[in-house]
Amino acid sequence: MQNSKVRLITPLLMLFAGALASIIMYIRKYDFYKMLWVLLIVLVVFYIIGDIVRYLYESVRPNIIPTDHLDEMLDSIKNEVVEMETDEESEAEDEEIAEDEEAESEADMLRDNDLDDEPVEEYTDENLDEM
Numbered sequence: 001m002q003n004s005k006v007r008l009i010t011p012l013l014m015l016f017a018g019a020l021a022s023i024i025m026y027i028r029k030y031d032f033y034k035m036l037w038v039l040l041i042v043l044v045v046f047y048i049i050g051d052i053v054r055y056l057y058e059s060v061r062p063n064i065i066p067t068d069h070l071d072e073m074l075d076s077i078k079n080e081v082v083e084m085e086t087d088e089e090s091e092a093e094d095e096e097i098a099e100d101e102e103a104e105s106e107a108d109m110l111r112d113n114d115l116d117d118e119p120v121e122e123y124t125d126e127n128l129d130e131m
Contacts, residue, residue, distance in 0.1 A: 006058060010050030017046035 021042040025035045 006054060006061075009054040009057065010047060013050035013053065014043055014046045018043050 018039060021039055022035070025038060030038070
């Protein structure tokens, strides 16, 4: 897949240079035959330049992006991402547990305070009949 993209460097460079040269020659009102010859020369020159650029890119690319241990690198990156996700999940669970414990302790404190107050008379059916 990468090779198919690299192969496009030469034609893209040629097309860009040819289009630019054609536009400039049209604006400057070149003669048609002279314009064709200049365009042919431009395309040949930029074909050679594009081929050299593609060759240099292909020779430098393995040094920039090593492909020898690519599978091992991808596996280690995946493992690191999974570990980070599990760490974040465990931290979120710990925070939820801490919040639950705080809520329970606050409820216990409120319950303890209620016990210190005077006892509240419970209403039953008999008490309601007396009222």
